[in-house]
Amino acid sequence: MARDMSDIDILKMELEQLKKEVSTPREPVSKTSKETMDWCEAASGTDLLITGVPDDKNPYKPEKGGCIIT
Amino acid sequence: MCDQTFLAITFGPCDSCSENRPLMNLYIKTEPINYCSLCMEIMACQGLASGETLKSLKAESETLRKKLEEERKKLHDVELEKVAEKAEALGELNMKTRRTLKGHGNKVLCMDWCKDKRRIVSSSQDGKVIVWDAFTTNKEHAVTMPTTWVMACAYAPSGCAIACGGLDNKCSVYPLSLDKDENLSAKKKSVAMHTNYLSGCTFTNSDMQILTSSGDGTSALWDVESGQLLQSFHGHSADVLTLDLAPSETGNTFVSGGSDKKANVWDLRSGQNVQSFDTHDSDINCVKYYPSGDAFASASDDSTCRLFDLRADREVSIYSKDSIIFGAASVDFSLSGRLLFAGYNDYTINVWDVLKGTRVAILFGHENRVSSLRVSPDGTAFCSGSWDNTLRIWA
Numbered sequence: 001m002a003r004d005m006s007d008i009d010i011l012k013m014e015l016e017q018l019k020k021e022v023s024t025p026r027e028p029v030s031k032t033s034k035e036t037m038d039w040c041e042a043a044s045g046t047d048l049l050i051t052g053v054p055d056d057k058n059p060y061k062p063e064k065g066g067c068i069i070t
Numbered sequence: 071m072c073d074q075t076f077l078a079i080t081f082g083p084c085d086s087c088s089e090n091r092p093l094m095n096l097y098i099k100t101e102p103i104n105y106c107s108l109c110m111e112i113m114a115c116q117g118l119a120s121g122e123t124l125k126s127l128k129a130e131s132e133t134l135r136k137k138l139e140e141e142r143k144k145l146h147d148v149e150l151e152k153v154a155e156k157a158e159a160l161g162e163l164n165m166k167t168r169r170t171l172k173g174h175g176n177k178v179l180c181m182d183w184c185k186d187k188r189r190i191v192s193s194s195q196d197g198k199v200i201v202w203d204a205f206t207t208n209k210e211h212a213v214t215m216p217t218t219w220v221m222a223c224a225y226a227p228s229g230c231a232i233a234c235g236g237l238d239n240k241c242s243v244y245p246l247s248l249d250k251d252e253n254l255s256a257k258k259k260s261v262a263m264h265t266n267y268l269s270g271c272t273f274t275n276s277d278m279q280i281l282t283s284s285g286d287g288t289s290a291l292w293d294v295e296s297g298q299l300l301q302s303f304h305g306h307s308a309d310v311l312t313l314d315l316a317p318s319e320t321g322n323t324f325v326s327g328g329s330d331k332k333a334n335v336w337d338l339r340s341g342q343n344v345q346s347f348d349t350h351d352s353d354i355n356c357v358k359y360y361p362s363g364d365a366f367a368s369a370s371d372d373s374t375c376r377l378f379d380l381r382a383d384r385e386v387s388i389y390s391k392d393s394i395i396f397g398a399a400s401v402d403f404s405l406s407g408r409l410l411f412a413g414y415n416d417y418t419i420n421v422w423d424v425l426k427g428t429r430v431a432i433l434f435g436h437e438n439r440v441s442s443l444r445v446s447p448d449g450t451a452f453c454s455g456s457w458d459n460t461l462r463i464w465a
Binding site (some may be wrong): 017021022028031041 | 124127128130131134135137138141142145146147148149150154156157160161163164166168169188204206209220305307342343344345346360362364365379381382383384386397404405406407408409424425426447448449450452453463
């Protein structure tokens with residue numbers, strides 16, 4: 001669809017979009033970074049790829065052979 | 071043809087093409103416009119409103135873009151890395167290939183996990199879509215699509231159906247039955263119809279709606295049962311290569327990335343493009359939301375991955391190294407969002423510390439490009455699909 005539009009139409013579309021975007025509410029990076037970091041730290045306890053899983057509980061650790069009985 | 075003669079009273083630079091030509095004095099709504107005859111013809115053919123030429127639109131676009139830049143700059147008071155200095159450093163990561171899923175006859179293009187955390191659906195260039203059990207590496211279902219290059223596949227939230235599509239410009243849904251011998255192709259349902267290849271598809275929160283992205287530059291939301299188009303999203307000026315739905319707690323938005331180097335955030339209900347980011351230097355191959363829903367990461371052919379914060383409305387981090395020169399094809403976050411796994415065209419997977427911006431590990435194993443990568447729903451492992459015809463599960 002975008003391929004069939006002439007350059008003028010694409011520019012008009014971009015202009016409309018820019019007008020909307022200039023007015024969106026924004027927050028400073030210091031605030032949002034802090035929030036992202038806090039969220040991450042709070043969730044890190046549950047992140048098994050970081051904390052690791054003991055071999056007997058990890059379904060992938062016994063490599064080949066052996067089936068998992070759940 | 072009889073000569074068109076007119077008195078050329080003025081000779082000078084034309085308002086639209088800036089060349090020195092005999093000018094035709096024209097008044098549009100009492101505004102004197104001086105165009106040369108060529109531009110006059112062009113204007114007449116294009117039916118433009120007064121004063122709107124390619125040039126003036128471009129100029130207006132530029133000024134708005136500059137204004138947007140300024141607004142965004144004002145809020146850029148600190149770097150994410152600085153804030154993250156307080157975070158604990160990550161320990162040594164010990165990840166290896168735990169399972170290799172072999173069975174595809176050609177390049178694996180896409181894969182998705184089931185919510186039951188053990189099933190995986192993958193699709194490949196040869197038209198086969200296979201459902202695997204990741205724990206045992208058994209193949210549970212296999213479907214042959216009537217098209218090659220199946221670039222998108224997705225598992226339904228209930229685990230009872232899969233959706234896939236590619237060069238056939240459609241997205242088809244196959245209900246999975248427990249009966250292994252049943253011919254899945256018989257129950258196939260064509261849901262989405264685009265005018266170019268299907269690059270991505272995902273179910274929304276239920277089995278009833280599918281969101282698709284296509285090479286025709288649009289994304290669309292469809293009702294599975296009726297095949298009806300519920301909403302379409304226009305805004306990219308080139309192929310849309312990827313999309314990701316926001317995690318359910320944060321609402322009804324999704325982000326899409328395309329060949330026009332832009333990543334756009336859309337509102338599902340209104341179809342509006344609410345935010346746009348264009349700092350990448352090349353095609354964006356993959357976008358993924360941060361688990362909290364307030365940011366998203368993108369992987370691009372310019373060999374970088376970037377993190378964009380939605381509330382600050384700007385890019386906050388770049389994950390790149392001078393030694394990485396191949397494009398990144400796929401990214402995903404670990405459950406907490408601390409790790410970013412990215413698959414590259416140089417056959418490796420790089421693991422980045424999202425907050426500090428440093429690379430934590432490189433994983434080798436694939437013998438060709440890594441085309442897709444997803445972390446399992448419970449975060450115990452992640453799976454990567456590659457052009458070497460295999461999928462690997464890392465834990």
